[in-house]
Amino acid sequence: MLHLLMLCFLGDSSANPLLPNRHLNQAVHIAPIAVQRIGDRIAVRVSKEALGKPMLWFIQLDGPETSNGYTVRSCNSIQVRWELRKDNLELISTNPKRSNPLETEDHVVKAFAIASRTDSDSISADVTDILYGKVPAFSPAWTLQSTGFDLDRTRVLQLINDRDGFHTAIHTVFQRSDGPGIAGDVLTSLVLLPEKPLSRIGPDPRIGYITSKCPSGECIRRFRLLKQHPEQPISRPVKPIVFEISQEIPNRWRPYIRRAVENWNAAFQQSGFVGAVECRVAPTLTSDPTWNPADLHRNVIRWSKGTGENATGYSIPDPRSGESICAKVVIGEKVIDLFSRQYFVQVSGAGKPPNVWPLPEAIQGRILQYVVEHELGHVFGLDHNSLASSVFSVANLRDQGFTDRYGDVASVMSYGRFNYVAQPSDGCPSIPILGAYDRFALRYAYEPGAANQPDRFFAPLKARPDLRYGESGPSNQPSDDPDTQWDKVGRETLLATELGVRNLRRVSENLNALPTSARNLLGDAVCTQWETELGHVVGLIGGIRGAQAVSGPPGPVSRSEQLGAIGFVGDHIVNDIACLEGMSPTGCNRAVENVLTNLFDSRRVKRMANAQTISFAELFKKIGDAITSQGPSSKADFLSNAYEKTLTRVILNRDLPSECRNEAKQAIARLDRELLGRAGNDRSKVPSRA
Numbered sequence: 001m002l003h004l005l006m007l008c009f010l011g012d013s014s015a016n017p018l019l020p021n022r023h024l025n026q027a028v029h030i031a032p033i034a035v036q037r038i039g040d041r042i043a044v045r046v047s048k049e050a051l052g053k054p055m056l057w058f059i060q061l062d063g064p065e066t067s068n069g070y071t072v073r074s075c076n077s078i079q080v081r082w083e084l085r086k087d088n089l090e091l092i093s094t095n096p097k098r099s100n101p102l103e104t105e106d107h108v109v110k111a112f113a114i115a116s117r118t119d120s121d122s123i124s125a126d127v128t129d130i131l132y133g134k135v136p137a138f139s140p141a142w143t144l145q146s147t148g149f150d151l152d153r154t155r156v157l158q159l160i161n162d163r164d165g166f167h168t169a170i171h172t173v174f175q176r177s178d179g180p181g182i183a184g185d186v187l188t189s190l191v192l193l194p195e196k197p198l199s200r201i202g203p204d205p206r207i208g209y210i211t212s213k214c215p216s217g218e219c220i221r222r223f224r225l226l227k228q229h230p231e232q233p234i235s236r237p238v239k240p241i242v243f244e245i246s247q248e249i250p251n252r253w254r255p256y257i258r259r260a261v262e263n264w265n266a267a268f269q270q271s272g273f274v275g276a277v278e279c280r281v282a283p284t285l286t287s288d289p290t291w292n293p294a295d296l297h298r299n300v301i302r303w304s305k306g307t308g309e310n311a312t313g314y315s316i317p318d319p320r321s322g323e324s325i326c327a328k329v330v331i332g333e334k335v336i337d338l339f340s341r342q343y344f345v346q347v348s349g350a351g352k353p354p355n356v357w358p359l360p361e362a363i364q365g366r367i368l369q370y371v372v373e374h375e376l377g378h379v380f381g382l383d384h385n386s387l388a389s390s391v392f393s394v395a396n397l398r399d400q401g402f403t404d405r406y407g408d409v410a411s412v413m414s415y416g417r418f419n420y421v422a423q424p425s426d427g428c429p430s431i432p433i434l435g436a437y438d439r440f441a442l443r444y445a446y447e448p449g450a451a452n453q454p455d456r457f458f459a460p461l462k463a464r465p466d467l468r469y470g471e472s473g474p475s476n477q478p479s480d481d482p483d484t485q486w487d488k489v490g491r492e493t494l495l496a497t498e499l500g501v502r503n504l505r506r507v508s509e510n511l512n513a514l515p516t517s518a519r520n521l522l523g524d525a526v527c528t529q530w531e532t533e534l535g536h537v538v539g540l541i542g543g544i545r546g547a548q549a550v551s552g553p554p555g556p557v558s559r560s561e562q563l564g565a566i567g568f569v570g571d572h573i574v575n576d577i578a579c580l581e582g583m584s585p586t587g588c589n590r591a592v593e594n595v596l597t598n599l600f601d602s603r604r605v606k607r608m609a610n611a612q613t614i615s616f617a618e619l620f621k622k623i624g625d626a627i628t629s630q631g632p633s634s635k636a637d638f639l640s641n642a643y644e645k646t647l648t649r650v651i652l653n654r655d656l657p658s659e660c661r662n663e664a665k666q667a668i669a670r671l672d673r674e675l676l677g678r679a680g681n682d683r684s685k686v687p688s689r690a
């Protein structure tokens with residue numbers, strides 16, 4: 001939270017302050033819009049020239065943890081304008097139409113009674129209600145299931161006016177009907193939008209950009225980065241993109257964050273800019289009491305204390321053009337824990353980190369740098385590119401010369417993480433670096449004229465898989481395309497997974513040297529990683545490769561690959577289960593059950609039924625044979641139970657094709673026969689079913 005001690009006003013407070021005020025009028029000549037505290041009220045003053053001009057209103061909540069696990073949350077950004085209508089100053093919002101987001105419609109947010117018309121032709125009105133949360137769309141109360149501000153415990157921390165807008169910080173306690181109030185700071189920033197909207201660049205399916213639906217059409221997000229010397233191939237920008245590291249970020253992490261920002265300069269150089277981005281530490285509130293992290297003029301990197309193991313980076317767009325007006329990055333401090341676990345289980349088997357937990361600070365910092373580089377990619381407009389982590393061959397990933405130069409993925413915007421393919425003798429670096437795709441993709445938005453000649457721009461894709469983009473399906477579902485999967489590294493999926501599982505076995509041995517708490521934590525993470533890697537192989541079964549395929553031609557995955565994948569999954573479930581159980585019995589059970597569930601994901605089953613590349617009989621037979629191939633043991637019983645539960649779910653799912661459900665019935669009958677045979681036809685010895 002801000003905890004500002006100083007209040008910053010424009011003009012004086014007085015007994016009847018909304019009357020014309022000479023001192024205030026001078027300021028209005030500087031600013032087209034300004035706020036002023038007047039007793040316990042807040043007034044806005046709009047100059048006549050600012051009436052009708054588009055502005056952006058941004059709201060951020062600082063302090064309490066909300067449902068997304070962060071203690072800093074951006075709640076809304078809304079295009080608005082002020083209009084004079086009879087005796088009211090109206091705040092009008094411009095919103096995308098529900099029926100067609102490319103069109104907009106206006107709504108009156110609130111009509112404020114005019115308090116004064118000054119001799120300089122500006123208009124004042126009391127806007128306390130909107131800043132005190134009484135207009136739901138302009139309040140963060142919804143993020144806390146709050147009924148509104150407790151006005152007795154609300155106070156103004158900051159009212160700042162600048163050349164084209166104002167920024168406020170208001171401390172309040174959010175009232176809740178089902179519990180105690182929650183304290184937090186509501187940060188608001190209102191600025192004029194650029195006089196001339198940025199020219200539109202539309203999206204292209206060959207490159208991954210975050211887009212905005214604008215009246216001129218769908219626009220990619222990008223900053224207004226212009227060359228000082230447009231005639232030169234490389235020039236400094238007219239105005240660099242400056243990031244500020246917020247004061248709450250611990251000192252020890254700041255160098256890594258600064259490096260993450262500055263590393264993007266090399267990528268921007270390929271777009272023709274030198275010094276495109278800069279990084280500095282934000283002032284303390286003592287040295288600059290006007291600093292406000294929600295300020296739409298500032299690109300700010302914040303630190304969140306919430307429980308969320310995540311980070312987020314986003315730009316706030318001009319709704320008319322998609323231009324990034326500013327950027328906000330929020331790093332959840334626990335994201336370092338998440339990625340440290342992933343790093344440990346993915347690469348310590350190849351002898352990477354010293355076998356200690358927590359990881360040394362230098363490795364944690366390098367991991368944080370990677371996380372921030374990824375979030376900054378979003379800030380610059382880039383979307384995820386999962387294809388970029390399936391591009392490099394296993395041979396490349398095991399070649400130190402290659403990985404030193406190109407990294408383990410072709411883009412930090414992929415969800416490929418650390419190099420789990422490399423083996424102990426390979427000595428390859430593990431943490432992603434900005435890749436060829438990142439540099440190429442940035443050019444589409446920032447190299448002057450590049451997007452005007454798309455066919456020429458995209459011509460290199462034919463020979464350069466590392467420049468290709470691909471992402472398929474919602475993030476909460478298994479991907480249709482085996483080449484665009486999250487957390488995957490390497491082109492040859494079976495071989496990459498085989499090597500990854502070998503590393504996991506080595507990790508499991510290394511864990512024995514660690515204290516129990518670390519062993520339990522990381523043992524569970526080993527099981528999760530195993531499930532993830534097996535999931536990549538499952539992705540081949542019923543998989544459909546897209547137009548940007550890197551591992552095979554577009555269309556259904558070949559029959560031989562699918563059969564190979566089924567065999568691989570069956571063998572590994574049976575052969576790895578003892579190792580996984582040694583790591584974490586609950587983690588092992590969860591991982592195996594999830595892999596079986598993933599195998600019969602309804603979308604996968606439907607794709608299989610459509611493509612008819614392999615039959616359901618083949619799938620059930622191979623998996624069933626593997627499950628029943630073990631001798632009697634508690635784990636064998638667990639596996640057969642888990643498989644039967646999965647089959648039962650398939651049979652009961654009327655949404656699935658009947659041929660699949662019929663085969664599942666036969667598979668259960670076959671499983672029963674096998675188990676009975678194993679028990680010497682003594683039904684009492686058949687494991688009881690959960």
Ligand SMILES: [Zn+2]
Pocket residue numbers: 374375378384
């Ligand atoms: Zn992301």
